[in-house]
Amino acid sequence: MDWDKLRIFHAVADAGSLTHAGEALHLSQSAVSRQIRALEESLGTTLFHRHARGLILTEQGELLFDATSSMNRRLETAAARIRDSEEEVFGELRVTTTTGFGTLWLAPRLGKLYDKYPDLKIDLMLEERVLDLPMREADVAIRMKEPSQADLIRRRLMNIRMCLYATPDYLDRAGRPAGVEDLSHHRLISQNPTTPQVAAGAALVESLLANDIRSTLTVNNYYGVLQGVVYNLGIGVLPDYLTEDFPTLERVLPGVESSEVPVFLAYPEELRHSKRVAAFRDFVMEEIIAYRKRRVDDAGQ
Known part of the structure; x- marks a missing residue:
């Protein structure tokens, strides 16, 4: 099988377009099209469904693309090892x-x-x-x-834990909770327990939400949770590794934390x-x- 035709096929399948693949390969669209037709003829099958919005791989095309993707990754690995002086x-x-x-x-x-x-x-x-x-x-x-x-x-x-944090300004204004039951008077900022995250963090949030929290803000990542805390929106569930870079944050209820991660x-x-x-x-x-x-x-x- 012609390696050059496989390289061109992989570029077309990856781009979903003859034009875009040609630009990446510095070839004309017609040259790319000829190579794809020649490859299809040599294999005796159709590799792409052609329509107005671009190209979609056929079942046979998917099989070949899996193979060329694997070849490409191996070549990248080899090239990386060769380049490493x-x-x-x-x-x-x-x-x-x-x-x-x-x-x-x-x-x-x-x-x-x-x-x-x-x-x-x-x-x-x-x-x-x-x-x-x-x-x-x-x-x-x-x-x-x-x-x-x-x-x-x-x-x-290392090992990390999810803990509760807030800014001193927020706590001065809203009060510092003395126990978990006091969280019902605060806004809890966290990831939604159903979003992808470590199980320990989700478990901590679920346990906190059982305390009839009056207001919540959920974000799908900890960066968003941190922004909510920094801007005084409430008390946030955050990983403890960030305290070094954000030393002004105050730990809330030090006894409340997730299991080690x-x-x-x-x-x-x-x-x-x-x-x-x-x-x-x-x-x-x-x-x-x-x-x-x-x-x-x-x-x-």
Whole structure:
């Protein structure tokens, strides 16, 4: 099978358009169309349904696209390992983590990594869906639970808890609750228990909502919850890792918190020797160690 035709087919299937694929490949639309027709003829099947809004893969086209996608990921892995020199760190690194951890903890610290490796290109993918590392949907993941796949290298970073926080201005105005029952006189800001999130956080919110809370604000990520708290809308359920960067927040009802949530860094075995992955892993570990030390020092004061 002609590798060049497969490359063009993959670009067309990915773009859903002959024109867009041609632009990406620096080929004319007619040249792309000829290659697709030739591939279809060699396989004796139709790969695309053609209509006014673009191209849709046939069942046979879906099978071929799965195969070319797998080939493409393997080629990207090989290229990444080839590009990694023994002394330099450069190129793209795809990192996935939750919206909350990515926006509130990781992103503010990335400047130090860029200072050390200015040619690094980080693609930060923030979502609650767990991306498939062995299938190369991402290179590195920071997850709020231990990864289940056996072919991943993993490092436990830390444990976190969800706790209650508010601004001193809000508490001065609305009063400081002495017990959970007093929360009924406040607005609770949290993620909706039904939205994708760690089970410990959802369980804490469900237990708090059982106290006849008079007013609520639910947001589908912790960044939004933090904004509600910062702007004095109420008392928020937030992860405790953000207190270092937002020291003005006041802990509310210190005895109320979720169970511990483990945080893991993971990456595929095949990227064990990647310099980019090693640089990112070491950077995160250094930041976590420094973060832990500061928390111990603060607790001892």
